Amino acid sequence: MAAGGRSTRSSRTRRGGGETIAAAARARLPPLTALDLDGLPDATVRYLPGFLAEEAARRFFERLLADIPWRAERIRLFGREIPVPRLQAWVGDPGAVYTYSGLRLAPLPWPAPVAELRDLLHASRPELRFNSALLNLYRDGRDSMGWHSDDEPELGPEPAIASISLGATRRFRLRHRTRRDLPAVDLDLESGSLLWMEGRTQKCWQHCLPKRSGRDAPGARINLTFRSIIGA
Numbered sequence: 751m752a753a754g755g756r757s758t759r760s761s762r763t764r765r766g767g768g769e770t771i772a773a774a775a776r777a778r779l780p781p782l783t784a785l786d787l788d789g790l791p792d793a794t795v796r797y798l799p800g801f802l803a804e805e806a807a808r809r810f811f812e813r814l815l816a817d818i819p820w821r822a823e824r825i826r827l828f829g830r831e832i833p834v835p836r837l838q839a840w841v842g843d844p845g846a847v848y849t850y851s852g853l854r855l856a857p858l859p860w861p862a863p864v865a866e867l868r869d870l871l872h873a874s875r876p877e878l879r880f881n882s883a884l885l886n887l888y889r890d891g892r893d894s895m896g897w898h899s900d901d902e903p904e905l906g907p908e909p910a911i912a913s914i915s916l917g918a919t920r921r922f923r924l925r926h927r928t929r930r931d932l933p934a935v936d937l938d939l940e941s942g943s944l945l946w947m948e949g950r951t952q953k954c955w956q957h958c959l960p961k962r963s964g965r966d967a968p969g970a971r972i973n974l975t976f977r978s979i980i981g982a
């Protein structure tokens with residue numbers, strides 16, 4: 751973990767019970783901690799472990815696990831309806847409707863801890879405005895996310911996506927969509943980490959979160975991907 755945390759305006763935000771999670775959080779300065787996947791062709795991907803301090807990450811995880819109305823959705827894939835292998839929630843500004851694999855998601859209003867995380871992101875990247883977030887709950891190593899790109903038209907041609915991980919560490923895998931000469935890239939996403947995917951990443955790369963079983967099977971993990979729906 752690198753030194754050099756900084757407090758932000760949102761770190762003083764109070765939650766309903768007078769307690770703050772973000773007060774314990776530290777948005778860390780990218781140059782100290784970032785793993786810039788430099789040299790990855792056609793992509794802008796940056797990984798920041800320790801974006802949130804350990805204790806803040808633990809408290810966000812517990813709060814979200816308890817408070818979010820997690821849903822078991824079904825999607826249409828290759829003409830068949832199948833259960834999504836994880837629980838989900840879609841939150842955002844009122845007009846931020848998101849559609850993928852035949853599923854139309856109307857947003858829930860921002861829950862307080864998700865709004866706190868959004869504000870931390872805005873403080874660290876003031877040029878970006880996130881109006882929505884997809885929340886995924888992987889109950890254990892049997893829950894997963896298949897290969898895909900976040901390239902729906904409503905995200906625009908070069909979406910900036912900020913992905914925050916809480917709870918168990920899970921492996922995240924990237925592969926180029928057309929260049930089979932390039933090896934897949936594996937990243938172990940730790941609790942409290944932040945992954946940025948920007949530029950041509952969604953156009954040229956796919957990503958997934960494979961199942962994981964056996965002796966090192968992970969416990970529960972929550973991931974939040976903050977997005978901007980155009981025109982919402």
Ligand SMILES: O=C(O)CCC(=O)C(=O)O
Nearest residue numbers: 884886895900959973975
């Ligand atoms: O859980 C993760 O880290 C991946 C989430 C993801 O790929 C997505 O929300 O599109």
